[in-house]
Amino acid sequence: MLKSAYDNRQFNHIKLANGLRVLLVQDPNSIKSACSITFNVGHFDDDKDCHGISHLLEHMLFLGNSNYPRPNEFNDFVSTHGGCVNALTGTEYTSFFYDIACEYEQQALIHLRAMFDKPLFNPALIEKEINAIDSEFLLKQKDDLRRLYQVHKETCNPNHPFSQFSVGNKETFAPFTVEQLQQKLQRLFHGFYQPQNACLCLVSQHDLSITEGYVRKLFSDWTGNCKLTRDAQPALYLASNLGVQINILPLQKAKRMILTFALPEQRTHYRSKPLSVLSHILGDEGKGGLLHFYKAQDWATNLSAGGGIEGSTFKDFNINLQLTDKGITHSDAVITALFSYIQLIKDCGIEPWRIKETATLNQLMWDFPDQAKAIDEASHFSQAMFEYPIHHLVAGEHILDKPDVGIVLQMLEFFCPQNMRIKAVNPSVNVTQTAKWYQTPYSVESISTQRIKHFMSGQWRSSFMLPKANQFLPTCKTSQPVNKNYVLPKKIVCENGLDFWYGQDHKFKQPKGDCFLTFDCPAINEGVQLTTAKRLWVALLNEKLNQKYYQANLAGMHFHFYPHQGGFSLQTNGFSANQLEFCTNLLTKIVIHEDFSSSFAQVKAKQYQGLSNTVLNKPINRLFTTLAVIMQQQNQASSDMIQVMENLTLDDVESTKTKLLNQFHLEGMMYGDWSQEEANQVSVDIKAFRKRHKHSQKIHRGVADIRHNKAISFEVECQHKDPAVVIYFQAPDASLKNVALTILAEQLLATPFFNQLRTEQQLGYLVGSGYIPYNQHPGIGFYIQSPQHSAEYLIDAIHLFLQQITENIDQFNHIWDPLKKGVIKQLMEKDTNLSMKSQRLWMAIGNQDTAFSYNIRMTKTIEEIDFSALKSYLIALVSRQGFGEIILYSASSTQTLLRFPTEVITNIQHFKSNTQYI
Structure with missing residues (x-):
């Protein structure tokens, strides 16, 4: 495989007899192991009558299988051994990925393999997980990006699977019994979750021969049980979906215009990267460029060029503009200026040096990247195996070794009004209909022939000049000898x-x-x-x-x-x-x-x-x-x-x-x-x-002292109707021991808190905890946002959880040692790139750790803490002996004041002017 001369990772690609493709990466800079498996299946493969079933399947695979029947057992194992796990259902791919302390690499792979062997699809858990997905859906009701995305879906070819509702909710699953949903899950699982439809990437510091042994031992007996079948996709857009303006009414005070050009798929051009060349020219922010002109006219404040949805058969190219009020009233002139600039590019042609410059920039970013975390590496490569040939798997994202002016100009021909979709997103648009699911008001109208002529009038061409050669390209220099x-x-x-x-x-x-x-x-x-x-x-x-x-x-x-x-x-x-x-x-x-x-x-x-x-x-x-x-x-x-x-x-x-x-x-x-x-x-x-x-002297960054006899509360007004609660406990002091106990307590409580309040009690989709230090003073936060329950109910649930977990804390004694090791591993985790290292050292200086020994001292402190000390810490937290507690909540419109005995903040400025600071 082609790789950069500066890349010290080792790679090995193997293909098992069952068709599973595997990329093994030996990364000496990674202290954690990471793995990702991606399947060529996504919401495009949903049953036509049951949108969201692929998303539900992704959730259900975490909720038990024949080898590990307990729900979330894989999550629990990873989180108590220094790692995290997640999954993502996209349009055409579904990925499962995690990282973990190196010594547990093999056990984690055993868990991962078991997920795709015999999932249980427990009927009771199907019902619960539908509630979780519905909460996830409701959470996004006020998300303008999600609302915009849904309008995009409704205004493309209704026969293309992109038009389908990808998330799912109670309504999409309601027509089916649990048994019918179980059958749909089984059919989808057996149809697509097969080794020949999967790519796995394992990133480890271990020798490639060792990790190959793991993978062959665990995955060679995985057998596919049927042939993969899927229909060919129709065109993403019908003729009536192009040459249109789509007006969208946002919730936030947005003033955006998105100009979308429909292009053919781009994966076959990965060695020429024509859109990268065009993005550099269209997105240039220097004098003579589009954005400079728009700012001078007071029409727009920001421009980005090149984003847009992409799939195996289509690609959108977006020019995304943040407009001013004046820009909204001159929106047609904004578009006319764009086409004037495009005409200038066509007239001048694409000089070869522009492509060479793009190739040079790509090479620099490839040779000297800010290396990603192992989990991000694994996720990227497990999908890239579907998109690039093996010899260019590592290089594919950066390589530009086949420069082709003709292909760039060929792509530019798609940048015409007849092939354009104008999305006008601002509070003053006229709307006539409402998008399903997110209730987004919008309207669609064809771009008239007269407007097209106006767009192509070229009246602004003389205002532009193409970007000059980049004067900041770094010159090669010999690295300095290190003292x-x-x-x-x-x-x-x-x-x-x-x-x-x-x-x-x-x-x-x-x-x-x-x-x-x-x-x-x-x-x-x-x-x-x-x-x-x-x-x-x-x-x-x-x-x-x-x-x-x-x-x-x-x-x-x-x-x-x-x-x-x-x-x-x-x-x-x-x-x-x-x-x-x-x-x-x-x-x-x-x-x-x-x-x-x-x-x-x-x-x-x-x-x-x-x-x-x-x-x-x-x-x-x-x-x-x-x-x-x-x-x-x-x-x-x-x-x-x-x-x-x-x-x-x-x-x-x-x-x-x-x-x-x-x-x-x-x-x-x-x-x-x-x-x-x-x-x-x-x-x-x-x-x-x-x-x-x-x-002057350094400024003291004070932290409010809330270690009072009574908890503090404050109601936050929110536009979103879902009640939500954050309860924050401030530790008694900022000693090394208390910082260590706070971190360990949060790590111990995080998994049971999520399992009990989200998975079992189904209080909401956003449920979690976090270690939150303010200006180095430690604390723990617990949060829930719920579409079903009042803020008071959520506060009760958090308090009850803490009370019960403290009373039964001995049940966690068996995970105490691996949990401590996991925290120590995170503290001692190597920097994956120079910027990360520099940031860590700079933060240490800011925290007066001028010997740069904090992590070593913290590690020693954690090693010396026994389980009884944690028990005492949690008992003190629950009874608030030396701890501070503040409750922040947003309530539904019918909520009254809390019945809890708290000191109520009525005005934040007044509270801050009268409080003591640590």
Whole structure:
């Protein structure tokens, strides 16, 4: 198999006698093993009279088989041995994937094999899982992406399986008895879940011969029992589905236009990648490009080119625009400008250097990727085996070794009004009908001949120029020799208001690096007015920088400029050549006066819209966002920032920037492929920059102290009708032992909490728990969103679960040792790429772990904790001895105040101004 010269993984592809195709990957950087098996079956194969049956089958395979009859036994095994498991039903593929601590690799494979041997399809569990799927469906009722997707389905060829309802719900399953559904599941399972219809990928640090032995031993006796049969697919679109405008009324304050062009399948062109070439040209954000023009006209603020649904016989190419109010009223002119630009491409032709540049960018990303986690590698490869020949399995996503101008121009011919679908998504559209399932209002109308002529008038052609060659492509340079004294970062500058660290990577040996600069500004304590204006300033500057450095981002040199609790941060990462100069230039841009007048209205409107849309998020998201606001001293609520944002002026932004930069503490780190001489030069520049401003100390990031006698509660208003609850327990202190106990307790409770409240009690689809530290202070959160039960009922259920689990905690004694080992494995997990390593080291500095020994100390602490200590911890949590408890809930319109004895927060700002902070 073709692989990059820099790829240190080993690959072996085998095909068993039963037809199962297997890719074995030996990855020395992965501390976990991961496996994914993908079947060439999805909702396209649903029974015509029972939409969602493939999705139900995916769920049922986790709920018991002849070897492991207990529901969720595989999930429980994986989660208590340092891993996670999940599955996905798509249009044409269904995948099951997991990762796990390496020493349990073989046992996990045994569980996986058993899933596809003799599933039980227990009738009682079928009924329960239908409830779970219905909850999943109801959860997405307010999701605009899902609602938009359903309109897409209803406006394509009704005979194509894409038009079918993929999720399923109580209504689609209701016409059938449980026995009939059981028969449908069996028929679908035996028809498609066969070895010759599957591809498996196993990623491990073990030698390939060892993993091949596992797989052959476990999967060779898996026999297929019938021939695979499926009908050929008709065309995705009828003639009447093209050359149309589809108006869609959103729930959120969206102002989008999606221009879709129907194309033939693209897998046969994987070595030429014509759409990648077109995406680079159409999506260019530099001067002379489409987005630059739209912004200048105040028509659009964002453009992306190239997404869209894809299958084995079809491909959509989307140009997705975020419009302004003016853009909505000039929507036909927006489209005319697009076709003017397309005509320019046709007139100029596709110069060969453009394809070569795309190939060079692809090669850079292939040679020096930010390597994915093992579970993501396995998932990708198990599907890729269906789509690429074996010798290009690893290379297929990146290879462009057959450049072909003709194919690019051939694809461009599909970009015409007659082959276009206009989706207008905004609150002012006229609608005449309602999409099924998600009740999305929409309408469809043909594009008139007159409009087509207008689109092709070419009146904007002179406003455009095609992108110039990318000046940021990195030059090859020899990696710097590594000084062992800097393998861990060392502080090379320490003076009033400035700390700067430098380190060299010795593991990944890539020509890459990361630079971090964080500003802690005392002005941030002024409150919501300054926080909101800071957010707007950062957005305005990002707007300028994104346009200026768009090609740098394409060439693998990235920047991130963002606000945080204490002030703001700048990070650059990617190829090390020229990055230090890049970072210094960005630092200069932060300080100098920028004229934001031309973009102020657009960017402010976009920020206002983003803040407004947070109110429409699903209840669980709203509750967790509110929890973070309550718990963190400098965090501000979106509802408060909306009111401020509406009235902000350019002068407010300028004065806020002046306040922030007037006095600050600056801390930075550079880590990667740079010499000590380069680090010294950067530190000189940063010291000179720092001396031009007043210095201060770091900002204390306070955490609300809720360790009171009485629990605290707050009702969060939500647009979604489903009641939801988050109960958060704050640990007594932030000692290593309490952090360790909090992590272990959450790991122990997570699986039974999910099994009891979701699988058995069917309280809702969104049920779970999490370890949630706020500014390093540990805590545990439990959450449920339910379409059936009141918030009070859900609170009772969580409290009852904790009470009963604590009383019966000894039943978990047998998993205590593997659970501890699993947590330790996660703590000691290797970094899979340089950016991950840099982020970890930078976070350690931010947490004052300047010896970079936290994980080692935490591991030792966990090893010393016995089961009795965990029992005492949980007893104290349930009785709230030293713990804090806060209950956040969203209620249905009929809900009254909670009957629980809690301290009720009526106003968050008032609560924060009167609380104590840790």
